[in-house]
Amino acid sequence: MKFGILILEGPYQHESSDSAYHFAKAALEKGHEVLRVFFYQDGVLNSTKLMEPQADDRHIQRQWSELQEQYDLDYVVCVAAAKRRGINDDVIGPGFKIGGLGMLTEVAIEADRVVQFGA
Amino acid sequence: MLHLVNKSPYDSTGLESASKYAGKSSGILLFEDGVYAAMSGTAYEDRIKEIMGDHDVYALKEDLDARGIADRVVDGVKQITYPDFVDLVEQNKVASWS
């Protein structure tokens, strides 16, 4: 099945990004496709490579970037939400790209299911 | 349909709304802080049992374990893991309540 994933909350403050990550990983391990992960609202903050959590904690941006590399995933960070929050091409980690909100509509059309995490 | 609920029932109306608008054949999956609704010996226990009269109720084991309440889940709530979560979403349209 083709999944789209939508993340609305930022890293650490909420569990949403972690839940979405575990869901995406489980879906990929089952052989499903994840067409796109769309980062919206505070979810755009998951993309910044400037985050520096303590060494014994997970690094949310890096774990997303590693999953992207492993499965060649498509990560889109909403440009309008990103601009509001100081996220741009200079700060996003590997595997993320900034794109329009229309790319959420596209995945809603193309995917069998879009699963929303957060709000 | 499958309704995802990620907030504690003491904090949010998410579970009440999900159960109000959910069709009788639809399931409710509690995860993140939503899993507290599945805990036994609580003020919410009678209510979750009532909801279970109309809906299949699932709780995510990873989140129950994280919160130390996996051994206090109301009878009849189905404990599931992330791979089961994926299967449920494959089988059902999904709406997220918070």
Next chain:
Amino acid sequence: MIVFRKAPYGSIYAFEGLENVLIMGAYDQDVSILFIDDGVYSIKDGMDTEAIGIKNFSPTFRAIEAYDIEKLYIDKESLESRGLSVDDLVIEPKVIDASEVEALMEEQKNFFMF
């Protein structure tokens, strides 16, 4: 379907949800909009946000019709329990009860809930 469940201004969910509505409408998708729970507050009339310094986005809801999004619904119980009626709103969504909300949801493919 896009569902508004949160009040405006206290958080940004509703405003960015509205941006999503406008984009989906521009893609010529068959979009339905539903206001339930605190989402009904987003379309209350008479808002004046000047003193809190946040943009009043309720007029933008009126623009929805310009995008040919005509399937606007509001939950009766959410509206009435908050002491509101359709006369208090900036747009005129169709008032439906919980069983109609349930039926409407069953018809949809995707849910974006803000």
